[in-house]
Amino acid sequence: MTTSREWHLTRRPHGEPVDEDFALVDVELPEPGAGQVVVRNTFLSVDPYMRGRMNDVKSYVPPFELDKPMDGEAVGVVEAVGEDAVDATGAPISVGDTVIHPLGWRTRALLPAKHARVLDTDLAPAQAFLGVLGMPGLTAYAGLLRVAEFTEGDAVFVSAAAGAVGSLVGQIARLKGASRVVGSAGGPEKVQWLQDDAGFNAAVDYKAAPIRQGLAEAAPEGIDIYFDNVGGDHLEAAIGALRQNGRAALCGAISVYNNTEAAPGPRNMAMIIGKRLTLRGFIVSDHRDLRPQFEAEVGQWLAEGKIAWRETVVDGIENAVEGFRGLLTGGNTGKMLIRL
Amino acid sequence: MTTSREWHLTRRPHGEPVDEDFALVDVELPEPGAGQVVVRNTFLSVDPYMRGRMNDVKSYVPPFELDKPMDGEAVGVVEAVGEDAVDATGAPISVGDTVIHPLGWRTRALLPAKHARVLDTDLAPAQAFLGVLGMPGLTAYAGLLRVAEFTEGDAVFVSAAAGAVGSLVGQIARLKGASRVVGSAGGPEKVQWLQDDAGFNAAVDYKAAPIRQGLAEAAPEGIDIYFDNVGGDHLEAAIGALRQNGRAALCGAISVYNNTEAAPGPRNMAMIIGKRLTLRGFIVSDHRDLRPQFEAEVGQWLAEGKIAWRETVVDGIENAVEGFRGLLTGGNTGKMLIRL
Incomplete structure (x- = not known):
């Protein structure tokens, strides 16, 4: 007993x-x-x-x-x-x-x-x-590579970038040859860590200015992929920044989880048409088949000291x-x- | 001269x-x-x-x-x-x-x-x-079959269903073996035509009641595909009705074209995650390669009197x-x- x-x-x-x-x-x-x-x-x-x-x-x-x-x-x-x-x-x-x-x-x-x-x-x-070798890591791996169909040269934006999932999304993108990796996070310390340790090209403090403005400055030529952990204003800003044939992997919506009333969605949904965007929601448990590949690849990067976590x-x-x-x-x- | x-x-x-x-x-x-x-x-x-x-x-x-x-x-x-x-x-x-x-x-x-x-x-x-054999017809054909990845047995909802594009979307779905075809239109005459002549299983008058309510009654078991010509409330209602792994082909947003200020988007965007939905915008000119196949198939149906237009x-x-x-x-x- x-x-x-x-x-x-x-x-x-x-x-x-x-x-x-x-x-x-x-x-x-x-x-x-x-x-x-x-x-x-x-x-x-x-x-x-x-x-x-x-x-x-x-x-x-x-x-x-x-x-x-x-x-x-x-x-x-x-x-x-x-x-x-x-x-x-x-x-x-x-x-x-x-x-x-x-x-x-x-x-x-x-x-x-x-x-x-x-x-x-x-x-x-x-x-x-x-974390990095578990469910959050697999979420990043499957969401970026399979759901958002990342290919070398894509410019990637991820929200909640200093979190367990987001920090890995950006680093996998970097290690796989992204043309630019931008993350958003709340506060100067997280932004500093993303830029100095996690190797993001740019990080935006969404508490310092509207994310639309911050993203436009950090990715002036737009993005090909948005990995969404946040929803709300971030998703609207990303739809605005996505280039033709861009993809958004919708993973989480932490900005609305505590809401007691449904918040309005992006005001620029019609852009999805003209820019031929794809928004796709996913749940990590549908992608367990990727686990061996994920563990081998990310495990190797960890062993080589290529990933900050x-x-x-x-x-x-x-x-x-x-x-x-x-x-x-x-x-x-x-x-x-x-x-x- | x-x-x-x-x-x-x-x-x-x-x-x-x-x-x-x-x-x-x-x-x-x-x-x-x-x-x-x-x-x-x-x-x-x-x-x-x-x-x-x-x-x-x-x-x-x-x-x-x-x-x-x-x-x-x-x-x-x-x-x-x-x-x-x-x-x-x-x-x-x-x-x-x-x-x-x-x-x-x-x-x-x-x-x-x-x-x-x-x-x-x-x-x-x-x-x-x-119309039926031209750009609107190809829009319906490409959007339903390629963009929304229609497969036999899918339940399909289309907005602006009495229009040039929408009326063909529903009829292609019916002819390809949809489990249920539901359309929305404004006013009783259009609804009547969709049900009596175009062979829709159900048609909803979005002017008579909120579309969310009308759709829930017309498709009580939900839908697999939404073909969006309208945006706004219709898109929100469709996200609510889509079943797991559902797809929305975003073709038009006629409800917002005359807007002078950006209208809020769907309040239920977070459902896209849990239901693993895909929303994809498209432009017909990207799908011109389907024209021969479209003309052969729809031309045949027209000759056989299987399509009301x-x-x-x-x-x-x-x-x-x-x-x-x-x-x-x-x-x-x-x-x-x-x-x-």
Whole structure:
């Protein structure tokens, strides 16, 4: 018998989530049965898509249930193993192994071993598999290369560029021969990091001036691809800047996730016609087939030191909600993590 | 020496075009030189895209020049032929031939013979080559089959469905095995025609109730394809109704062409992500390679009586501007034509 502290959603947030929407609950976990493991989580992932799961709206992932633990990706160390436990790849799983699994938002998880995957921590620290080598990384890779059909010489603009997904989008574009890579982020520190460390050609502080103006200055000859993590004004600005046959991969709309009323869309939708633009939404889980290729290519770049990646770490299970709220308001550079 | 009456744009319209923006001008035409012809126009085409050409905005077709004759497609009869005149296909061209050419908005045109094409009026009356067998028909064909990637079993929604393009979109979808074909149009007469004659499964009068509501009733299980001629509320309603992996071919935005201020876009753009939608703008001139296939297939259906098509005819060169204005406000069923 062991214990876990887990976050429950107790009320559906209206607008920005507040403390009263959540409760931190102590539970006891039984010993693992056959095929099960208990994992002591070391890092929890908080991701923008989780805001959508807090609403009672049918979407591509089901909403969180009220008064039940929330879930999400996590990495941790196996503490106890039931009989006949093998991981998602069929590999044996042992006490002390570092694994990734889908039961985050808690300190310890009891789960079927086949829902976990043993990680090779020689390649990168465990938490990298929640970010640059994980779901956010694959999102960047699939969205840029498959959904937006990047080809060498394209000029690329990405929003939320200092985030886990955006920072990789820009760097993959650079490494694949983009003619120009422009990112937007909030505040001078992020802009500095994008330009100095992540190798973006230009970065725009969207809080300093309207993004349309900033983008026009940063990409005066226009763009071929827009990778959208933000929606709203950013999407309108990008439609204005896209050149003929341009493509937008729509990945997220963090600017509207906390909205309580539907915000108007881009005022320049008619430009999509004359410029023959393509806007395409996507969900990373449809592109899992790219994972081996992604891990090989990005893993290689990481090993060669060609990719800059950052983490913003919030310590303690009791601060997980606060960390999540900070993510929605841009409090992170790179991957936002809760460290336990 | 002969004469022509031609419409000039004398001022760029602000909002809905008014009489003062145009002038009907009498000119004298010289005899045709080598390689030239004079055509007496019998039908002029007026099309929604011409409204965009009245603005001083760089787009996929250049704006009309002020105090010069406007242009657009027309059909007519060759009245005079210069030496060595051959048409666009290299065929000889003779007095009395019926041709299609790009110098509309006038009673007579002097032009290089190679800009004209001699028509086979046994296949269909000349003016059909301005509509069902012409640019609007090819627009419908390319937009539905190539841009929106129609496949058998798709449920299709088309706006401005009683227009030259929309009426063909729905009928091609029906003939190619759509699971459901829904159109929107303004007023009970158009709705009746779509249901009774054009074989739509359902037609929605967008003037009788909000289009979102009408579409939900007409396609309760949602749609796979939206062919957009309208923009605005229609596009928002369609994004709401599109099912997973749905596609929208954006062809026109007649609801905003007369706007003097940019109208807000769809408030549900974030749905594009979760539903993995694709919105793609297109211009028919990029798809001319489909013309032989289009003419063979649609020509066959016409010969077999499988396609209903209508014309709205306005008589007299002096009424051409009035006819064009009526087109923008939905005064037509089927192809809008000026008969001379």
